[in-house]
Amino acid sequence: MISLASIIAPLLIQCKTEIIIEFSMNWEYKEVMKDNNIILYSHGACNEVTGSKHFIEYNGKTIQIDSGMFQGRRAESYEKNHTLPFDPSKTDCILLTHGHFDHSGALPVMVNNGFSGNIYSTPATRDIANIILFDSAYIQQKDSEYLRDKAMKYPDRNLKVYEPLYDSSDVIKTLQQFVTINNRREFIPVDGFKAEFFDAGHILGSSMICLTVGEGLKIGYSGDLGRKNLPILKDPETMYDLDYLVLEGTYGDRLHESVGSGGERLAGIVKKVVKTGGKIIIPAFTIERTQEIIYILHLLQLENRIPRIPIYVDSPMAVNATSIFKIHSECFDKETYEDFTSNNINPFGFDNINYVQSVRESKEINSKKGPMIIISASGMAENGRILHHLKNNIEDKRAIITIVGFMAAHTLGRKLVEGEKSIKIFGKNYEVNAEIEKLNAFSAHADYNEIKEWVSGYDLKRLKKIFLVHGENKSLVNLRSELLSIGVNSVEIVEYGKTYGINSERGK
Numbered sequence: 001m002i003s004l005a006s007i008i009a010p011l012l013i014q015c016k017t018e019i020i021i022e023f024s025m026n027w028e029y030k031e032v033m034k035d036n037n038i039i040l041y042s043h044g045a046c047n048e049v050t051g052s053k054h055f056i057e058y059n060g061k062t063i064q065i066d067s068g069m070f071q072g073r074r075a076e077s078y079e080k081n082h083t084l085p086f087d088p089s090k091t092d093c094i095l096l097t098h099g100h101f102d103h104s105g106a107l108p109v110m111v112n113n114g115f116s117g118n119i120y121s122t123p124a125t126r127d128i129a130n131i132i133l134f135d136s137a138y139i140q141q142k143d144s145e146y147l148r149d150k151a152m153k154y155p156d157r158n159l160k161v162y163e164p165l166y167d168s169s170d171v172i173k174t175l176q177q178f179v180t181i182n183n184r185r186e187f188i189p190v191d192g193f194k195a196e197f198f199d200a201g202h203i204l205g206s207s208m209i210c211l212t213v214g215e216g217l218k219i220g221y222s223g224d225l226g227r228k229n230l231p232i233l234k235d236p237e238t239m240y241d242l243d244y245l246v247l248e249g250t251y252g253d254r255l256h257e258s259v260g261s262g263g264e265r266l267a268g269i270v271k272k273v274v275k276t277g278g279k280i281i282i283p284a285f286t287i288e289r290t291q292e293i294i295y296i297l298h299l300l301q302l303e304n305r306i307p308r309i310p311i312y313v314d315s316p317m318a319v320n321a322t323s324i325f326k327i328h329s330e331c332f333d334k335e336t337y338e339d340f341t342s343n344n345i346n347p348f349g350f351d352n353i354n355y356v357q358s359v360r361e362s363k364e365i366n367s368k369k370g371p372m373i374i375i376s377a378s379g380m381a382e383n384g385r386i387l388h389h390l391k392n393n394i395e396d397k398r399a400i401i402t403i404v405g406f407m408a409a410h411t412l413g414r415k416l417v418e419g420e421k422s423i424k425i426f427g428k429n430y431e432v433n434a435e436i437e438k439l440n441a442f443s444a445h446a447d448y449n450e451i452k453e454w455v456s457g458y459d460l461k462r463l464k465k466i467f468l469v470h471g472e473n474k475s476l477v478n479l480r481s482e483l484l485s486i487g488v489n490s491v492e493i494v495e496y497g498k499t500y501g502i503n504s505e506r507g508k
């Protein structure tokens with residue numbers, strides 16, 4: 001028989017642990033508040049790259065920077081996304097740096113849990129978030145249905161069904177809380193703060209944020225820091241001179257190929273299939289990477305560096321995302337303006353490009369002869385239409401599978417990058433006879449040399465401290481020593497939930 005004590009005891013322990021954690025957080029908070037009037041803390045993207053949620057408190061107001069979803073192992077990330085360790089109704093407003101899922105995906109979770117303030121972003125970021133959030137609601141619904149069916153089919157396996165965290169009606173409520181403002185337009189998000197977005201050069205609409213707190217203390221948030229010379233986008237800007245900076249370090253221990261080398265290599269691959277009649281298969285993220293590849297191919301054609309061969313963009317979401325790019329020419333760099341916009345040429349539309357929506361058209365591509373280029377999703381070749389194109393071409397020696405993005409561990413994309421000779425698609429094994437080409441020139445995050453160069457643009461005497469977020473620990477440790485080597489006064493790796501104090505009087 002189960003005793004009452006055996007049920008109550010674990011509950012008491014759990015309760016006690018929560019009280020202790022809450023007590024120690026409150027105690028730490030009060031201690032920090034004794035000497036400081038500005039408080040910073042993060043509930044995500046600490047020693048990891050997902051779940052960005054950073055907070056700043058001053059003058060009785062709380063601003064949250066980003067509200068991203070955690071990604072990774074299903075059970076663990078579901079728990080982290082489902083149970084917020086703070087009260088969303090106490091956040092006065094959210095400033096959103098960009099639309100990527102790991103920065104915007106949890107906005108409806110905030111709204112469902114009582115957040116009623118404004119969500120400030122650039123107009124392009126709002127539009128990108130719109131696509132990302134609806135897509136996420138749809139995927140969560142489908143995932144949940146699949147798990148429910150499986151649980152009913154195998155009742156003895158005790159399978160857990162994960163309910164969607166939000167649906168499309170929650171997304172609509174969230175979108176109604178957006179207030180959009182362009183880069184370089186100062187605004188007052190809440191009393192005691194002024195805010196200004198600056199171009200981050202990471203994805204369409206992406207921004208970094210400069211907050212002026214109280215009488216003039218400047219605190220910067222890099223968001224995801226982009227790179228110079230990326231196609232379409234403006235280069236990352238330098239904000240005003242800062243007193244404190246919260247900086248990302250995704251690639252704090254890595255160096256990339258130069259952006260310029262990407263076009264050259266892509267041209268080489270196209271010329272090769274023109275000779276052999278093969279097909280180029282490119283798994284690409286639907287937002288940004290797909291448009292960058294289309295843009296580069298268009299430019300290479302205009303410069304007569306590659307012949308015109310059919311290009312298929314086979315992903316309904318990529319088609320929608322591309323239409324958003326078309327209407328946000330305010331985000332384009334000088335080159336895109338001069339080569340395309342000023343001549344009334346659409347960078348993403350030309351004779352030999354075909355945007356594919358229907359499943360029938362998608363299947364028809366298979367019966368067409370090469371040479372051709374197929375750009376399809378998902379970006380890491382885990383699901384979606386790209387799997388059909390890989391299945392149909394991977395055993396063909398003339399095909400070239402071109403990897404243009406980051407491939408996480410255990411994904412099909414990573415297996416291809418690592419040169420596996422036999423892979424499984426839809427439960428069947430295929431020999432990898434196709435050539436695999438890897439282009440890492442298109443990364444949208446600055447590497448550590450690029451981060452150092454960007455940080456050097458600030459007055460390092462004034463900059464008292466850099467707080468590092470958004471990176472694996474190994475990457476942030478390396479970045480810390482790189483930053484100290486160029487004369488940054490102090491660099492701290494932010495710990496999850498820890499309270500950091502700043503005194504606005506002392507900080508001036």
Ligand SMILES: [Zn+2]
Pocket residue numbers: 098100103202224
């Ligand atoms: Zn991003």
